[in-house]
Amino acid sequence: MFAKPKVLLSWLALLLSFTSLFLSSWILLPAPNMFLLTLAVGAPEISPWLLLLNLLSFLLSFFYIRRRKLQRLACIFTFIGLLICGWVLMNIPPTQMQMAKAMKQGLGANYLEQIPVQVRAKMLTHPFELVNFFGGIASRKTRHKKDIIFAFPAGVALKMEVYQPSKVGKYPAVVVIYGGAWQYGNPHANLEFNQYIAHQGYTVFAIAYRHAPKYQFPVQLDDVRIALNFIRKHAAEYEADPERMVLLGRSAGAHLAMLAAYQPDAPPIRAVVNYYGPVNLTEGYKTPPNPDPINTRAVLKAFLGGSLEELPNQYKIASPINYLTHPLPPTLLIYGSRDHLVQARFGKQMYESLHNSGNTAVFLEIPWAEHAFDAVFNGVSNQLALYYTERFLAWALFKQ
Structure with a gap:
């Protein structure tokens, strides 16, 4: 009687891992049309939320997906999503340093x-x-x-x-x-x-x-x-x-x-x-x-x-x-x-x-x-x- 909830959780974890990677991928992918441009614009701007979503997906996949191949696939999806979102967050400090330098160069130290x-x-x-x-x-x-x-x-x-x-x-x-x-x-x-x-x-x-x-x-x-x-x-x-x-x-x-x-x-x-x-x-x-x-x-x-x-x-x-x-x-x-x-x-x-x-x-x-x-x-x-x-x-x- 407890099998069904576990099966549902495993499929939910797999779906969530795919969704989180799909959304995160638009941080890197160029949008071919105006509909997808909305995702490409928004994804990097909400990257901290996407990072948390990928982390949640990873934990759910690790603990609730019992089939080894599906678990591995879901974990790979979320790991790639984490790397993509992490790239944005890791680049914030060097970007702000570059901006501060540009302001001083343009307007004076x-x-x-x-x-x-x-x-x-x-x-x-x-x-x-x-x-x-x-x-x-x-x-x-x-x-x-x-x-x-x-x-x-x-x-x-x-x-x-x-x-x-x-x-x-x-x-x-x-x-x-x-x-x-x-x-x-x-x-x-x-x-x-x-x-x-x-x-x-x-x-x-x-x-x-x-x-x-x-x-x-x-x-x-x-x-x-x-x-x-x-x-x-x-x-x-x-x-x-x-x-x-x-x-x-x-x-x-x-x-x-x-x-x-x-x-x-x-x-x-x-x-x-x-x-x-x-x-x-x-x-x-x-x-x-x-x-x-x-x-x-x-x-x-x-x-x-x-x-x-x-x-x-x-x-x-x-x-x-x-x-x-x-x-x-x-x-x-x-x-x-x-x-x-x-x-x-x-x-x-x-x-x-x-x-x-x-x-x-x-x-x-x-x-x-x-x-x-x-x-x-x-x-x-x-x-x-x-x-x-x-x-x-x-x-x-x-x-x-």
Whole structure:
């Protein structure tokens, strides 16, 4: 009468061992389509949980699977899963050391000393903490205004959301631009990040723009510039300092942030933060990633209105890397080594071009990270990115 539960436990252990390996494998495997890309993005970010899952699978397999061959197979599955997850966790210390070195090289060895003590006191104390991973990064009280219409281009209501510290005051401005292949998304994205940054002492403006393919470039850039003018005009109303402003974007939003900040007639911008954004659309079209889950060329055609062969000048105009002919705001670039939408090599190319042209830039690369790694706010990669992003913001906007 006790045989059935044991048999069920053994099959459960085998299933769990296979599942844990399958999930862990996406830390290494490139995703061939958008469905599997979700697994490839999320797996490394939850690797501590997957490590525990593999460990549990190993113990269940060892104690409950009686058939020797099945037990050996299940233990091999979980052992491989443990190695894969362990690779991420073992690489955290050298990665954070590399990032700390890159920050000092780009901003100066004493850049932290230029940040006021009271600002530093609010920041994350470590680049990665398991307590923040399992318990979440604490969110604190902020003020949040929604559905603020800042323009009606072509009859389309463009809206923004504003996040402010809990206390009334005057704060530096961080303008956040969402990603989505220039085709989708909204200002409500990355809510946790915006709340966190607002609590650190910034007024955060999360802005919208019109989407391709209905609206093609340079419409999106025009909308960002309209938003910046609106923010400067209404800065006092939202307790923002228009002379202390940073643009921060993700993916397509990072591309627009760089383009807006790099224009010769751009308003005063203190710095730009680029999370895995396209910088060289010409080369991106010529050499798409392999595999290419998003169909890079189709996305670029929808955004720009045609192929590279049809519109070579449009691709050039839309590439931030072609705007290095005058002094530019300091730029922080953060990319994942395993990004199969916007490859890290483009971020490094942008960094080298900025550096060689005499501009201040920092390039941070996360070895295990895919595109949109910060979708898991308390995940492994975003903790690292957030730690150095808030230091870069404070250096750019509060430095003495």
